[in-house]
Amino acid sequence: MIYFDNAASSWPKPPQVIDAVREALEDSGANPGRSGHRLARKAAGHVYEARKRLARFIGAEKEERVVFTANATEALNTAINGVLKQGDHVVTTVLEHNSMLRPLYLLKKKGVDVSIVSCDASGKIRPDQIEHHIKLNTKLVALTHASNVTGTIQPIAAIAEIARRRGVLLLVDAAQTAGAYPLDVSALGIDMLAMTGHKAFSGPQGTGALYVSPGTALLPLKVGGTGSFSELEQQPEGFPDYLESGTLNGPGLAGLAAALEFLEETGLNEIMEHEQLLLSRLVTMLRNIEGVIVYGHQAGVSHVPVVSFNIHNCDPAEVSFALDRIYDMAVRPGLHCAPLAHKALATYPQGTVRASLSYFNTLVEVDNFIEAIEQITHDL
Ligand SMILES: Cc1ncc(COP(=O)(O)O)c(C=O)c1O
Structure with a gap:
């Protein structure tokens, strides 16, 4: 085919990715970050390897600010619901995937004001159009790095400069660019970056991540078991646990670590x-x-x-x-x-x-x- x-x-995935998933299922199928025994430490090692390599790939200064999700959709939901509340305004674009639009439409029903900026005939968003829509209550600019319809890469550096200057948070949906195009969240000043493992990274399905910059405050989408501070009633505040409740996709993340290694080597x-x-x-x-x-x-x-x-x-x-x-x-x-x-x-x-x-x-x-x-x- x-x-x-x-x-x-x-598809196909690099053979190293398939080997890593098989190896994780066969030899280190314990719970990463929960028990202290040898198998659990090995599973946690795969997760750490994926986090370290992903942080390096996107230029994140602190690897713990990369939190794992099931896919880009979960990362976008975490970011959007984490920062927006009733009375806030968000600027987004016509190029967005439903994984961005639907969480925003849902929030619109709960009193969040949503502006949608159009694109030109080449499928490109003009940064001045984004700035034009920013108001006093604008909390967030949220847009895709590349259109999944036309493939057009958006002028993120110029939009990041506007967001920074206007004191607005910037969420970038890198579902189509992470692994396909250079990314540097620290240099660009991106506050939140949503990624998926199963597209350009060549990793397994069921893997994704959200980068959250050190200065960005957000509420968690889900709370629960983190394997840390179990005596507390509330969610631990340290990253990545703050946004990473529940057992992670250990075999998937072992595969993602191998995919990132393949990307670095190639x-x-x-x-x-x-x-x-x-x-x-x-x-x-x-x-x-x-x-x-x-x-x-x-x-x-x-x-x-x-x-x-x-x-x-x-x-x-x-x-x-x-x-x-x-x-x-x-x-x-x-x-x-x-x-x-x-x-x-x-x-x-x-x-x-x-x-x-x-x-x-x-x-x-x-x-x-x-x-x-x-x-x-x-x-x-
Ligand atoms: C631009 C964009 N955003 C988000 C998504 C959702 O990705 P996932 O299926 O990993 O949640 C996709 C997937 O097609 C996409 O192309």
């Missing part, structure tokens, strides 16, 4: 170079097919390796079905959980066909995919 659905979940530059080579060929060749419309991907704008397109007059679901059934190629059709992005791109409600690449894809696969699209364009 040609797998071009890496923005949903990356080098982000090498990964990006390969992905950008494939991406530029894919975009150029799709654009050369008569009847194919590619959304965004204007020259001079940076992208993660995600392309949305449509074949004139064809339902994206039908194209995706044909790719799967006839050509053994996996893509994702529809709205990609980002309905407002499609309204902005005029692709609502049918959505787009999304092809998303990884380091493990090849130029030959891109060429075969283009041949299939040419054929489908001809046949449908």
Whole structure:
């Protein structure tokens, strides 16, 4: 199979990741951070390794400020519900995934004011538009680092500067960039960064993380057992325990640690170079097919390796079905959980066909995919 659905979940995983998960299940399946015995210490060691490597990757000064979650959705819910209360105002964008929008819509019903900034035709948010919406009661600017529909990378440095200058917290959804693009929370001044393990990091599903900067105060989304300060009625205040109640996904985090090691050894530059080579060929060749419309991907704008397109007059679901059934190629059709992005791109409600690449894809696969699209364009 040609797998071009890496923005949903990356596949295949590096062999080291599979080995690490198996090893954790077979040899260190105890509870990390609970008991003091050898197996529990080994499990805790995997968790520490993942935390240390993740903190290093995102430039976090203190590794304990990286708290593990089940996915980016849980990280976003923790951040959003942790800082916003009735009477607060939040600025977000049309490019957001439902994992950002739905928690905000829910809070809107509880008296949080939500402003939604639009994007331009390339799928980019203008920083001055964010600033334009900031009011006296604005508590948070919350936006995605890269659109999961067009792949467009947003000008986070400029937006972080505005947030800092206006005294507003900044939450960045790095679900599509963490592992695919350089990130430095300390240099940029990002207050909270939501990540997922199963996309560009090439880690297992069920792993994610939220970075919270040392100055950011938030309430925990859930409280409970942390394996620490068990005599206290209230949640321990020290990180990461403050936001990490309940047994962690030990085998998953062992896999994530191995994925981060693979990323460090391979080098982000090498990964990006390969992905950008494939991406530029894919975009150029799709654009050369008569009847194919590619959304965004204007020259001079940076992208993660995600392309949305449509074949004139064809339902994206039908194209995706044909790719799967006839050509053994996996893509994702529809709205990609980002309905407002499609309204902005005029692709609502049918959505787009999304092809998303990884380091493990090849130029030959891109060429075969283009041949299939040419054929489908001809046949449908
Ligand atoms: C931009 C963006 N945010 C959030 C998510 C949610 O990620 P997860 O499934 O890991 O919760 C996704 C996943 O598709 C995404 O693309």
